[in-house]
Amino acid sequence: MQSEKEKAEELKKKFEEAHRINDEKQKKLDEADGKLRMLQETVQRLEEKISNVESENKVLRQQAVSMAPTKFLSGRSKSIMHRGSDDGTILGNSSILTPDTNGAAVVSRQLTRERSELDDRPQRSLNEKQQENQDLLIRCIAQHCSFSGNRPVAACIIFKCLLNWRSFEVERTSVFDRIIQTIGHAIETQDNNDVLAYWLSNSSTLLLLLQRTLKPSGAPGAPQRRRSSASIFGRVIQSFRGIPQGVDLSSVTGSSGGRSGSIRQVEAKYPALLFKQQLTAYVEKIYCMIRDNLKKEISPLLDSCTQATRKSRASLMKGGQQELIGHWQDIARSLSNFLNTLKANNVPPFLVRKVFVQIFTFINVQLFNSLLLRRECCSFSNGEYVKAGLAKLEQWCIGATDEYAGRAYDELKHIKQAIGFLVIHQKSKKTFAEITHKLCPTLSIQQLYRISTMYWDDKYGTHSVAPDVLANMRVLMTEDSNSAGNNSFLLDDDSSVPFSVDDISKSVGKMDISNNLEPPPLIRENSNFAFLLPSNLDRS
Known part of the structure; x- marks a missing residue:
């Protein structure tokens, strides 16, 4: 029986080892x-x-x-x-x-000059009028144009004007550069999150419309270019019709008034494609400015959370814990203020989710690295304190809803598992498989070893994991050190742009900008912008 027991015990150990390897x-x-x-x-x-x-x-x-x-x-x-x-x-x-006909040559040159002036006069007048319209548009978008429903008015007006003026189809124009300069001048105040959110909403909406409308000239699927009118007067007549020839505004914007509901794209020339690239760069820049501003705001609060662990155990008694939890409430308050600013400016929920996912990743990195770098943070009491703070952040995500918070709380997986290790009881009875596969599956062996060796119980005086568990960790760490992998136990913050133009386009449904969009007072009464009025759009 003793021999059978030993065999059974040996088989049990082999089974556990095989189970661990599996x-x-x-x-x-x-x-x-x-x-x-x-x-x-x-x-x-x-x-x-x-x-x-x-x-x-x-x-x-x-x-x-x-x-x-x-x-x-x-x-x-x-x-x-x-x-x-x-x-x-x-x-x-x-x-x-020839020189023999000098008099006739003079008369011919004079007639040619007069004919040229007559031909250029309508074109010059049209160019001057177009320049005046562009000046008025720039003055209009330089002001705060507010919103119509969830649609930013400035972006919609810019798109309609460029479409109506056929600016996407010309070889040379200055209107794109002037729009880009207006956006660049507006976001010079990098600390004003309300202004940044306003222009993130407008620039991303305008980029979305360009993505769905523009098609490089000669690309597969591009529509055939129609022959332009024979005379300058024909082009002038077309410009007064409100919608460019060959373009259905309702179908471009996703309105139900389109015949087929499909997007009829416009062949874009080089200036329009360059404008789209510049606008993409500005969307990414403004997004990063907003994200970094929020990081700067909550970074001192995160430092306060980690510095609070230096206080003695006595300060955590008799209501001290409630006092310290105020730092986490300040973080939640900052997140709420930023969310309200983004929602008030109708920033697409897709971009809002991306912001908060990266912010929670930043929180995870800051707290987790502080835990591994400072022994006073690896105490039982600090684990309880951080656990209460993480519960506050989870409540915030629930209140923000999945539409705006998304999977942000899941980004805290490293610090959540590390805190779960700190506050769990009877660590010395936990096996290596339980710790690595059930309790902390996300953490690397280096990170687990660091926490296990730095842990100290300032509340109950319990011990860390068993010596054989630490021995297994050291063996695996030695094996990993011989490989070409990264042995650092610290996390890195990702500051890249986590989306593309296609991601924005796919995340937003149909956008109707053709109806019930009231132009700003600056251009509402101007007859040159009559095509912006809903009634004119319907007639066209």
């Missing part, structure tokens, strides 16, 4: 499966981006090819004119005049 392999398999899904999504996004970049590069190459012959022919024509004048021959618009 769990480790399963964990690695799950991690590999997750990485594979992420790689597949990344490859899909890269394929889409490569397709867009190829189309835009094709437009740029066509632009370069079309510019080179023009310059060559221009220089060649000047040289021909120069040689003709040296030979005594004057080249006119329709005939060649």
Whole structure:
């Protein structure tokens, strides 16, 4: 019986070891499966981006090819004119005049000049009117245009004007640069989160409309360009109709008034594609400014949370814990203020979720690294204190709802598992498999070893994990040190931009900007902007 008991005990140990190895392999398999899904999504996004970049590069190459012959022919024509004048021959618009017909040459040149002035006069008048309209648009968007429902008025007006003026389809225009300069000047005050949120809402909405509307010229699926009117007067008549020829505004914006409901895209020239790239950069910049401002605001509060652990155990008694929990309430209050600012400016919920996911990642990194770097933070009492604070953050996420908080609370997994280790009782009875697979599956062996060796119980005087568990950790750490992996036990904060233009476009449904959008007073009574009125949009 003794021999059978020993065999059974030995088999039990082998079974536990096999079970542990199997769990480790399963964990690695799950991690590999997750990485594979992420790689597949990344490859899909890269394929889409490569397709867009190829189309835009094709437009740029066509632009370069079309510019080179023009310059060559221009220089060649000047040289021909120069040689003709040296030979005594004057080249006119329709005939060649010799020195023997000087009087006729003078009359012909005068008629040609007068004819040219007559032809240029309507074009010059149209350009001046267009310049005045652009000036008025810039003055309008430089002011706070508020919102209509959840739609930022400034972005909608900019898009409608550019679409109506056919600015996306011209080879040269200054209106895009002026819009970009207006946005850049407005966000110079980097600490004003209300202004930043306002322009994040407008710039992301405008970028969304461009993403769904613009198509590089010559790209697959681009519509065939219609032949323009024969005369300048025909183009002027078209400009008064309110909607550019070949473009259905209701279908572009997702309105139910479209015939097919599909997006009819516009062939974009080089200035429009460059404007889209600049606008993308500004969306990313403003997003990072808002995120970093929130990090700066809560960083001192997180320091107060960790510094509070230096107080003696006596200060935590008799209501001291409630006093210390005030630091966590301040963090929750800062998060709420930022959320209210973003919601008041109708920032897309997709971007709001991205902000708070990165903020909670920042909180996780700051608290977890403080825990591993300072022994006073690895106490039982501090574990209870941080656990109460994490409960406050969980309540905040529940109040913010999934629409705006998303999976932000899940980003605290490192600090949650580390705190769970600090406050659990009877650590010395926990096996290596229980600690690594059930209690702290996210933490690395280096991180677990660090917490286990730094832990001290200032409340009950209990001990850390068993010596054999620490021995297993040291063996695995030695094996890991021989590999090429990263042995650092600290976490790194990710400050990258966690979204693309396609992500924004996919996250937002149809956006109707054609109806019930009242223009600002500055342009409401101007007849040149009559196409912005809902009645005119409906008639067109």
